[in-house]
Amino acid sequence: MPLIRVRQHVNPLARKFQTPIDPPIWEQVFSQTNQPLHMDIGSGRGRFLLQMAQRELNWNFLGLEIREPLVMEANRLANQLDWQNLHYLFCNVNNSLEPILSSLPTGVLQRVTIQFPDPWFKSRHAKRRVVQPQLVAHLANYLVVGGEVFIQSDQHFLATQMCDRLQEHPAFTRVFNGVGEWLSENPLVPTEREIATQNKGEPIYRALFVKR
Numbered sequence: 001m002p003l004i005r006v007r008q009h010v011n012p013l014a015r016k017f018q019t020p021i022d023p024p025i026w027e028q029v030f031s032q033t034n035q036p037l038h039m040d041i042g043s044g045r046g047r048f049l050l051q052m053a054q055r056e057l058n059w060n061f062l063g064l065e066i067r068e069p070l071v072m073e074a075n076r077l078a079n080q081l082d083w084q085n086l087h088y089l090f091c092n093v094n095n096s097l098e099p100i101l102s103s104l105p106t107g108v109l110q111r112v113t114i115q116f117p118d119p120w121f122k123s124r125h126a127k128r129r130v131v132q133p134q135l136v137a138h139l140a141n142y143l144v145v146g147g148e149v150f151i152q153s154d155q156h157f158l159a160t161q162m163c164d165r166l167q168e169h170p171a172f173t174r175v176f177n178g179v180g181e182w183l184s185e186n187p188l189v190p191t192e193r194e195i196a197t198q199n200k201g202e203p204i205y206r207a208l209f210v211k212r
């Protein structure tokens, strides 16, 4: 299937992305709204969740993505397959996460992934990065105790910064696998960006946090 072409980056601080979305009626999105929910922040083309949703039928999977054509294409695919546990939302996570989380059934959010977020290398663009203290606070509020946040990046500075933001919050504990600072493997399935990075032989920095 040919990939639709989209802009490589969009600026989440642009005026057109400042209106938070109205969350959907969840009963129209998932057939079992009370199943555990895995939320993928910056889901891109959505293939990671597509694989996860097939593997774990007893979970719901929600992708949040700011590039609308990618969301439309990913939902088109999910609808074609007629999977009732997978959906993607077009939104700016930095202003729509709280309305989305507060509209969900209580206690469903069990896993969050933030994988290869846009790095925004220049320090004057740091506010465009997705992992901000406010986002961490919302995750801390809505994740169940024992719920997980898995992050990964091919940029050491960005992975470190995401870890710092999560560690600063008293609700999160970092899980080490005993080998080194970073997890050596992805415990889930590889994302598109992850596969491209691995194919280039470049390092990946991964970390897991658990809500206390």
Ligand SMILES: C[S@@+](CC[C@H](N)C(=O)[O-])C[C@H]1O[C@@H](n2cnc3c(N)ncnc32)[C@H](O)[C@@H]1O
Residues within 6 Å of the ligand: 009, 010, 012, 041, 042, 043, 044, 045, 064, 065, 066, 067, 091, 092, 093, 094, 114, 115, 116, 117, 118, 130, 191, 192, 193, 194
């Ligand atoms: C480099 S891509 C990684 C995609 C996928 N997670 C992967 O690993 O292959 C980062 C994605 O995050 C999305 N994104 C960036 N800022 C966002 C925001 N504020 N809200 C929602 N999505 C965002 C981008 O549009 C892009 O699709």
